[in-house]
Amino acid sequence: MTGMQTALLDNIRISNGPDSLRTYFHELLHTDREKLLQLLRDGNLRFCSLYILRQDIASASLLEELPPLYRKALEITKELSEHSAGSSVPKASGRALSRAFFRTPAGIRRGSARRSSGLRLAQIESRMRSETRQVSPALEWIVKTGWEDDLGRAAYELLLERCSGILLKSFRNSSLLAAVAEKIFDRNRQGKLIHNLVWAFFEACNPDSLYLIAQRLISADSKDTALARKLLCFIPGLEEAAGTLAYLRAMQWISENRPFLCYTGETMQMCSRPVCYAVSLEAKYLCRPVSPDSGRPLYPLEDWEMNQLVGFSKLTGTEQQHLASFSCMLHQRDIYRWDPWIRQPVDKQAETVSEITGGSA
Amino acid sequence: MIRFADGQDDPKKILDRYGSGSPEYEFLRAYIDSSHVYDYSSGEELVFEADLRRHIIDASIALYRSRLAFRIFQESKCNERYWNRRVDGGFTLKTGVRPSEAIDDIFVNTRLYGTECATAIVIIYYKAVLDSYKADLFNKAFGEIVLMNWRDMDDLLGVSTYRRLPDYVPGDCRYVKNPDVNPLTPEWQGENIIDLGSGRYYGHGIGTGDVEYFIRALNQNRIAGSQVSAYLMDSATRPDFHGLYRYWKFAS
Structure with missing residues (x-):
């Protein structure tokens, strides 16, 4: 990790490769077991080294000697690797292909191998949720240190995607967002698959994640800016702007609408330009923050607010946008003027907006 | 309702060309009966869209029957x-290969292919346009093809997602x-499904059925x-x- 000392085992792996790491492990196992244990217990060790050594550690019966965090990480690794989607996809032989046709972990017609794998994965996810306190720190360690290394193995990447998915979707752990954002853009630069990671990233339902993407609008790498623009395509005016202007527009829009943003669930699997977040115009109009997950107000509305929404709902989409933007702006600039204004009848409010802005709030 | 810029054609006469149970009939009936106004340059353009929609449906059924394997990227x-x-699991056309033959091959040597549902939809779109354009025009229009989820599709296909439409x-x-x-x-996490008409849909890796069929399949894979x-x-x-119509009209 940045700013931390590099563990010796990581150093060997990074400098000389995974095979050298395993060779060194076996040398020490036979010559200096205590030193080996000391190195395996290093608090700065990164997941990638442990992953490479996982079978050697098990064969040498060293699992119980590891710190609980590392032991748990290896338990998780074993479980999630045994039930990979890949292991259940039949190879290209005649009979097997008929199984591959249907995507049925718990599914529709065929594929008992996939069905049992899918059910097992559902059980694993469920158990992990029930053991959050033990599982979460291990998953966090796997993801935070694991993504720092590129092992170039599909199984390793799938494992890290799954761990990220559980942390972000099941545990709603937002502390990982920066690390996952970094990985998304890194993989995108390499032309690698990103859509599952992007999906998990947004499933955290945290509008602050948009800031992490907006930062890439001023990246020196054109692949970063292109992806950032695509992921933020729902921000008005972004298409016409470039560089710093695009960045400033995005940051301003996110800051203005942050309390009123709702996650839509749209993904890159559904369309090329998903609208991941939408502004709740009702919430913005009343200046009442909403849950990004459900879109419902964080606190119950009062009767007068409900009445205001009846009038607001009768306006056209454009009128609603203008009125909501004006209300939000007035609320930020002068709450003492906003308070009586928001209680006025909606048609009178619309008139005020028209007078002040010339109809283009 | 349907409105033609040239004022020449009657949408109901076009409707009469199709059998009442056909997907084209269902499409035209919905647009004619809609309170929304659909503008077309001519009857020819409307027929082009009806035919292309039919080709999308035919390509979906063909892909279903040829048993394209579901594989994650x-x-x-x-x-x-x-x-x-x-490396991201997408496919790019090989240099020197005719695009039309490469698309047709997916429907002929289907056992050699396997991909996710969004790519299957992209394959369906290319196949449908190939059937509308025919090989020569298709090869002229689509020199480079990338098959991925919704990424990197040719601009001419112009695939977009529309929300809260008056008619589906x-x-x-x-x-x-x-x-x-x-x-x-x-x-x-979800399933892209092609509307086959008469309340039936095709989704790659699941099969064909009504909407409830797909909802049940996905519900079995929740937490x-x-x-x-x-x-x-x-x-x-x-x-x-x-x-796509404009390109077809002015390039062919």
Whole structure:
């Protein structure tokens, strides 16, 4: 990790490769077991080294000697690797292909191998949720240190995607967002698959994640800016702007609408330009923050607010946008003027907006 | 209702060309009866769209019958005589290969291919346009093809997603969302389905059936104890029928 000392085992792996790491492990196992244990217990060790050594550690019966965090990480690794989607996809032989046709972990017609794998994965996810306190720190360690290394193995990447998915979707752990954002853009630069990671990233339902993407609008790498623009395509005016202007527009829009943003669930699997977040115009109009997950107000509305929404709902989409933007702006600039204004009848409010802005709030 | 800029054609006469149970009839009936106004340059353009929608449906059924395998992107596969497999699991056309032959090959040597549902939809769109344009025009229009989820598609296809449409019609690609999917099986986060008409849909890796059929399939892959059902989203993805028609008219 940045700013931390590099563990010796990581150093060997990074400098000389995974095979050298395993060779060194076996040398020490036979010559200096205590030193080996000391190195395996290093608090700065990164997941990638442990992953490479996982079978050697098990064969040498060293699992119980590891710190609980590392032991748990290896338990998780074993479980999630045994039930990979890949292991259940039949190879290209005649009979097997008929199984591959249907995507049925718990599914529709065929594929008992996939069905049992899918059910097992559902059980694993469920158990992990029930053991959050033990599982979460291990998953966090796997993801935070694991993504720092590129092992170039599909199984390793799938494992890290799954761990990220559980942390972000099941545990709603937002502390990982920066690390996952970094990985998304890194993989995108390499032309690698990103859509599952992007999906998990947004499933955290945290509008602050948009800031992490907006930062890439001023990246020196054109692949970063292109992806950032695509992921933020729902921000008005972004298409016409470039560089710093695009960045400033995005940051301003996110800051203005942050309390009123709702996650839509749209993904890159559904369309090329998903609208991941939408502004709740009702919430913005009343200046009442909403849950990004459900879109419902964080606190119950009062009767007068409900009445205001009846009038607001009768306006056209454009009128609603203008009125909501004006209300939000007035609320930020002068709450003492906003308070009586928001209680006025909606048609009178619309008139005020028209007078002040010339109809283009 | 349908309105023609040239004022020449009567939409109902075009409707009469199609059998009442056909997807084209269902599409035209919906647009004619709609309170929304659909503008077309001519009857020819409307017929082009009706035919292209039919080709989308035919390509979906063909893909279903040829039993294209479902594979996650990490394990996608293709016939390397025509396609290169990218590191992200997408396919790019090999140099020197005729695009029309490469697309047709997916429907002939289907056992050599395997991919996710969004790519299957992209394959369907290319095949449908090939059937509308025929090989020569198709090869002129689509020199480089990338088959991935919704990424890197040719601008001429102009595929866009529209939300809260007044009418959903056969040939549309709809999406069934599974909000409580198990994060360990993200391939079940949702399903792109092609409207085949008469309330039936095709979704790659699941099969054909009504919307409930797909909802049930996705619901079986939620997190344990979930009470949140999968649902059909109020949106549709469509190619740019107008743009494809203009290219066809002025290039052929």
